Amino acid sequence: MASLLATLRNRPNPARDFLENFTVEITPKHADKVAMLGDAMEPGASVYIALIDPNEVPQQVETAKLLAARGLNPVPHVPARLISDAASLDDRMARFAGEAGVTQVLAIGGGLAPVGMFDSTMSLLRTGIFEKHGIRKLGLAGHPEGNADITKAHGEAVLLEALLQKQAYAAEHGMEAYLATQFLFAAEPVERWAEALRTNGVTLPIYVGIPGPATVKTLVKYALLCGVGPSARMIRKQALNVTKLLTVATPDELVADLGLIQQTRPELGIAGAHLYPFGGYDKLFGWVDEVRSR
Incomplete structure (x- = not known):
């Protein structure tokens, strides 16, 4: 009996392992939740700070400062199409680095009409402003189910070529790059997409967007x-x-499936989970604790 219990305790738990180093999302409007995040997450865990309204950059910086003060790693979203010009980007990054110690960003296109000179992530990268302000880790958007705005106009090949360009840029400039995907509800699209990326030379690790409870x-x-x-x-x-x-x-089946892919197909580079707190942080962290205790 003791041997059976030991076996059960040591049995791999794909869902638990997949959530081991999870990250979460916050918006400047929910900065009052930073204390809760500090209590629930491991020191140094990454918290992404979304930016939906371009006028909320000062609040985004303040949220980054609060997260850093709680021992967490602030990762601001930097959406290209919501930035007017290079001077604005330079000022923003100077504040992130100088006031909150930011060394990691998620650089994205933004999905809207450009408000200024930037229309893509590559147009941000080419300024050299991220390196200037000490950004060492670079998150890039991944789309396992495609990006309708781009594929309708240009096709899937354009998405792939853009990823290859960004991967090459990061390597040439000494930045550790990875992919953070849009949230989705099934593991199969992630597996197929990862297979296609690896076949075509994209080697970046993949963090999968998970809708919380x-x-x-x-x-x-x-x-x-x-x-x-x-x-x-x-x-x-x-x-x-x-x-x-x-x-x-709850996304139990999704994280179990992704955890199984992570364990059985390491060549696909499924690195972990990025959690969206759509039902609130109480539900999210309660669910994470439950999965980890199984």
Whole structure:
């Protein structure tokens, strides 16, 4: 009996292992949650600071300062199409580095019409401003289910070529680069996408966006807002049943599947989870604790 219990305790838990070094998302409007994040996360854990409104850069900087003061690693989103010019980018990065000790960013296109001179992540990189301000780790957007804005106009090959260019730039300038994906609801698209990337020379590690526990109604709202692809069909199908709209859905199957891929197919470079707190941080951290205790 003792031998059986020891075996069960030592049995690999793909979901638990996949969540081992998870990261989370916050917005400047939720800076009051930083203390909760500091209590729930390991020292040095990364917290991404989204930027939806270009006028909230000062609040984004303040949120980065609060996170750093709690011993966490602030990772601001830097959306190219929401930046007017190089001087604005330079000032922003000077504040992030000087006031919050930022050494890592998530550089993204932004998905909107450009407000100024930048229209892509590469246009940001070519300024050299990230290196100037000591950015050593560079997150890049990944789209396992495609990016409708780009693929409709230019095709999938353009996305691949852009990733190869960004990967090469990071390597040439001594930055550690990785991919952070949009959230989704199934593991299969991630596996197929990772296979295609590796076949075509993209070697960057992949951190997969996971929708945290939330009601079906809330998940449908965010899926529509963010343009999530085919994997959202099952959530939309559940939403057709009015009695299920307020049911809390958890991503247990998704993290278990991704954890299994991580363990059995290491060549795909599935590195970990990036969690979106759509149902609130209480639900999110409670669910993480539950998965880790199994």
